[in-house]
Each structure stands twice: as C-alpha cells, then as structure tokens.
Amino acid sequence: MRRLEPLLRWLPFVVMAIVAVVDLLEGPTLGYLPLLALGPAFATLRCGVRGALLVGLISVVLCVVLAAYDGVLGHRQNNMLLISLAGVTLASALASAVRQQREQELADVRTVAEVAQKVLLRPVPRWAGPIRVAVSYISAAAEARIGGDLYEVVTSPQGVRILVGDVQGKGLEAVETAAAVVGAFREAAYDEPDLAGVITRLQTSLDRVLSGERFVTAVLAELRDTRISLVSCGHPPPLAIGADGDVHFVDLADPAPPLGMRDLSDVKPQARDVSFAPGDQMLFYTDGVIEARDREGRFYPLQERAFLLKERGAEQALEDLRADLVRHVGGPVADDAAMLLIRHR
Known part of the structure; x- marks a missing residue:
C-alpha cells in the first residue's frame, strides 16, 4: 500500500x-x-x-x-x-x-x-548465563502488532529458565491470558526449585483468569552447564541443532496437558534432560511456524530450513529464518508465530 x-x-x-x-x-x-x-x-x-x-x-x-x-x-x-x-x-x-x-x-x-506488547514481551537478555538468546515475533493481527504467543527468559538461582507458549485464540482475551502466564512465570521461575513447581504456579494463576475451554500450550526449559531440562505442556517440541550438524526435534515423550486443562488429565509434567554442549543450538517456536502453509497448502518445513541458523549471528540467523517463513507463506501469516533461539557459547 x-x-x-x-x-x-x-x-x-x-x-x-x-x-x-x-x-x-x-x-x-x-x-x-x-x-x-x-x-x-x-x-x-x-x-x-x-x-x-x-x-x-x-x-x-x-x-x-x-x-x-x-x-x-x-x-x-x-x-x-x-x-x-x-x-x-x-x-x-x-x-x-x-x-x-x-x-x-x-x-x-x-x-x-x-506499548502493551513491549510490557508483556519485554526484550529478553541477549546473554543469559552461558547462552546467547535471540527472539522473533510475527503477529497475525498485523494492524495491531500484538497477539497471544509468549516467551520469557529468566536467570534464577537454579539456572537459566525459558518459557515459550501459545494462548488458544486471538485478540484482547488472548493477550490478557498471555500477560497472566508471563507474569506468573517471572516470579515462579526465580522462586521454585524445579520446573514442576513452576508449572504448578502457572496453573494456579491461570485458574483465576481462564474461562470456558481456553488453554495455553507451553514448553519450559532449564539450563544448567551442559544439560538442559525440557517439559512440554501440549506444545510442539523444540528443534535441536547440534554443533556436529545433527538436526532433530527433541523427543518429549508423554507431554503434560496444556496449561488450564489439568482437570481433564492426571498426567504429571515429566522433565526430559538432554545434552546442550558448547556450539549447540535450540529453537523454541509456536505452532504458527510449523503450521504456516504456502499457497499450495504445504506446511513450512522447519527442519529442512534449519541450515539458516548454523553460520550467522543469532539475530541475523533468526531474521533469515523469519524472512524465509514469510516467503513460504507468500503473504500475511494466518497465526501468530514466535521463535526463540538459544546458542551455547
């Protein structure tokens, strides 16, 4: 225009x-x-x-x-x-x-x-402990530049803790829910001794704001030295890019139900520990990335496009991946798409 x-x-x-x-x-x-x-x-x-x-x-x-x-x-x-x-x-x-x-x-x-988006999703630290962090956010509500995807990085006494989530739905209600989740995580990530306690705090916070069948999918991570613990609450698994060139989605068996739906299932959150050595990368994302379709209805091949993340600086690599996603869609994205990339220095 x-x-x-x-x-x-x-x-x-x-x-x-x-x-x-x-x-x-x-x-x-x-x-x-x-x-x-x-x-x-x-x-x-x-x-x-x-x-x-x-x-x-x-x-x-x-x-x-x-x-x-x-x-x-x-x-x-x-x-x-x-x-x-x-x-x-x-x-x-x-x-x-x-x-x-x-x-x-x-x-x-x-x-x-x-302004509301900056308050909700404040800039994450470029360095957190031993990792380099970069983020990208594309809102489906292009005119408002705000949506229901969320992310946060907190350095706590237990290690660096990460949250990436996706609120069901869009609009102001989704933003309100996202604000509740991020606010609860910022406190719980610093206070709770393990990720299970963090998730319990998030569930308690959401019980006060969610109504009907609304829910939030999320993946939480805790980094300590060369190990990273991951817990999925109905969220897509992160993409691991090894220093040796290996690219794969992390297998998070038996994920817990999404936040806000614990009454519908008795599955408890189970953490999965994986190696995260110097030179390794891990990409957290929301379903707006992997469910983005081109004009022929084909989903975005995230794993195949991981080579864009290997050689450049973190911000530039993520910007290249974002531009590639937009080219794949060939127009405005249909859903919010957030990506958070971490690199072990």
Whole structure:
C-alpha cells in the first residue's frame, strides 16, 4: 500500500488532465465534462480535506474553461454539472475528514498495542548465563502488532529458565491470558526449585483468569552447564541443532496437558534432560511456524530450513529464518508465530 501512495496522491490530477486533453482534442462537446467529477472522487483515497477542496476547485475551474471552449457555458446542463462538481467536492472533503480521523484512531490503537506488547514481551537478555538468546515475533493481527504467543527468559538461582507458549485464540482475551502466564512465570521461575513447581504456579494463576475451554500450550526449559531440562505442556517440541550438524526435534515423550486443562488429565509434567554442549543450538517456536502453509497448502518445513541458523549471528540467523517463513507463506501469516533461539557459547 505504501508503494501506491504517490500514485494515489497524483491520481485525481492525472484523471482531470486526461479528461481536459481528450475534451480539447475532440472539439466542442459536453460529453467528457462530467468525467471531471472523477478528480474529487479519487481525492478521497489519500488527500486530506484541503487537498480534496483543492482538487474540487480545480475541477470546477476546468469545467468553466472547457465549457467556454465548447460554447456551452451558462447552459442549463452545464450549470447542473457545476453544481454536481461542487456537491462531489463537498462529499469528498467530508469523506477525507472521516478517513483522517479513522487513520488517527488506528495509529493511536497501534501505539497502545505496541506499548502493551513491549510490557508483556519485554526484550529478553541477549546473554543469559552461558547462552546467547535471540527472539522473533510475527503477529497475525498485523494492524495491531500484538497477539497471544509468549516467551520469557529468566536467570534464577537454579539456572537459566525459558518459557515459550501459545494462548488458544486471538485478540484482547488472548493477550490478557498471555500477560497472566508471563507474569506468573517471572516470579515462579526465580522462586521454585524445579520446573514442576513452576508449572504448578502457572496453573494456579491461570485458574483465576481462564474461562470456558481456553488453554495455553507451553514448553519450559532449564539450563544448567551442559544439560538442559525440557517439559512440554501440549506444545510442539523444540528443534535441536547440534554443533556436529545433527538436526532433530527433541523427543518429549508423554507431554503434560496444556496449561488450564489439568482437570481433564492426571498426567504429571515429566522433565526430559538432554545434552546442550558448547556450539549447540535450540529453537523454541509456536505452532504458527510449523503450521504456516504456502499457497499450495504445504506446511513450512522447519527442519529442512534449519541450515539458516548454523553460520550467522543469532539475530541475523533468526531474521533469515523469519524472512524465509514469510516467503513460504507468500503473504500475511494466518497465526501468530514466535521463535526463540538459544546458542551455547
């Protein structure tokens, strides 16, 4: 849309110029003069109130000049045309005023949404203990730049703890739920001795805010030296990229139910310990990444595209993967997509 803005600004003048040239080439006739109303009509697309009035004034002046050239100035039909141009100009100015007001309201909403997103998902530390951290977030609500995916990194006495989750649904309710989860994790990650205790605190917090059948999928991690413990609550497994080039999804057998659904299952969270040695990487993500489809309905092949993460700096590598995901979709993403990459230095 931004590429079209210069064209839209000049379109009313171009249209009126074309009408004037055609009328002059065709000789004395009234047939083309009503087309001058296209100028004020197109002015509503990008012009402000003053711009719309200017375009309308130019259309009226052109109408008078061309009517004099055509020998119809003062005729009843031409007078009605001038009145019509004045009416279209007034309508164009009013429409431009309404459009500008709506654009300002949208800009205010986007500003508030961005601030809320920064409070909810504050920048994670670039370094946390022995790991390098990078994040990427794509919101399906492109105009609001806010969604229901969440992530957080906390350095605690027990080690570096990580949370990546996905709230069921979208909109303000999803944002509210995400805020509750992230807030509870920031406290529990520092206080609780193990990940099971952290999950219990998250469940307790969600019991106060969730309603109906809403839930949150999440994966939690705790890094200590060269080992990392992982617990999945109905969330896709992270992608491990070894220093030796091996790429695989971590097998998290018997994942616990999503947060907010513990009453529906008696499965307890089970931690899986895996090696995470210097040079290793691990990518946490939400289902908006692996469920992103191209125009032929094919899912994004995350494991096949992991080579994008191997050689570059963490932020640049994740940005390359994000750009590749957007190219795969070929347009706006259908769901929020968050990615968090950690590297053992």
